[in-house]
Amino acid sequence: MKENWPGACGLVLDEPLIFEKGAKGRKGYSLARLDVEEVNPENIWPRKLIRQDLDGFPEMSEVEVVRHFTRLSQWNYGVDSGFYPLGSCTMKYNPKVNEDLARLPGFARAHPYLPEEMSQGALRLMYELEKFLCQISGMDRVTLQPAAGAQGELAGMLMIRACLSDRGNPRKKVLVPDTAHGTNPASSSLCGYQVVQVKSNERGVLSPKTIEEKMDEEVAALMITNPNTLGLFEEHICQIAEVVHRKGGQIYCDGANLNALMGLTRVGDMGVDVLHFNLHKTFSTPHGGGGPGAGPVGVKAHLADYLPVPIINQDGERFYFDYDRSKSIGKIKSFYGNFGILVRAYAYILSMGAEGLKRASLVALLNANYLRVKLKDFYHLPYDFPCLHECVFSDRLQSQYGVTALDIAKRLMDYGFHPPTIYFPLVVHGAMMIEPTESESRETLDQFIAAMAQIAGEARTEPGLLQNAPHKTKVSRLDEVLANRKPRLRWKP
């Protein structure tokens, strides 16, 4: 087993910058010999339209270009290459059938300005996806427009603000727990609210008493993440919602962690007024590389008038964009969001079915709890309770040897594993947040546990090994502060 790490061997080729390769006069194409007289472009085109030579522009053959980019692509690490337990990110496997369907020409090539009569299939898909998301979450209506979770948060907060303004007072503050994702306070603040942090209790969840103390007529909303970023279910959410509602506030639920709940429970039944989904986490879209995402937002009926325009409605057999909505917060994304992501989510939901979605969540919970129980022999588990989809350890046991969460994360790369999320959530000092997802086999989890156990041993016996890790990667420990402060963005100094 020990010699069998996924990262222990391999033919990994070196590759310089493209500017450091090639030779003068080399070309990536060849054309047939001219059978007409050659003309100097400067004699027929204005000079300013002719491309001038760029100093240092790489000149390469076709195979050199192909190898350059192929090698770089092989250095990329993704869930298609291995285990990717990045907490709060749900880096699960995205079935290729959903990619196939998103590439069907009728979807992939549909122009966003096609008239409604010619887009009935696309409109129907979005209409039905909205219905599926309502069913999964217990919300009444959903906008599919936002391009990411964070944009969904802003859209949701804008709707809350618009609704409260209509009721006479937009209010001033938003309560945000200390376990919240950084985007929550940012969205509240962008929406013009003052952020008030609330502390989670010794069990890692919010207690109704704390909210009662902070809740007043100035508070517009509580933004709560469920399950929270400790991977724990906010078990008092119904009671907390009552406290907030009694004083006229709204409950915003960050649903980025919906992978833990599908088919098991519905956020909409817990007193939540607004909820965003991360389709690119839970519903089958490769993410993490900066590509497009989708962060639909679900609302309860009393907020439906404020949804961004357009919404999609049905009139007999016909689906149409409804722009005629005077209370709407307006348009928040060009066209109608990132349609390709919506196709993947639709295909994923249909191919899984209700039972399949529930099973995915159950296996995600099982995998996280398996890691939690097996790893707590080696790492400090600050909240030692059954978790949902992820678990959070700390570097406390290793810090006595001068080893930090960063060192442990870097050393994991030597064993061929993508590191977990570290130093988040902020309530845990030296946090290591592990989310295995439902995609991983028992063997992969056992290999990861063995690597983590080995690293815990190294921390005791050979801390230096960890402090300089990684050793087997193409570059070793980088000066991250310098890279942030003085990024070298040019190839020439």
Ligand SMILES: *Cc1c(COP(=O)(O)O)cnc(C)c1O
């Ligand atoms: C990922 C995440 C977000 C932000 O989603 P983006 O799509 O990256 O904007 C917000 N909250 C939580 C809890 C998350 O995990």
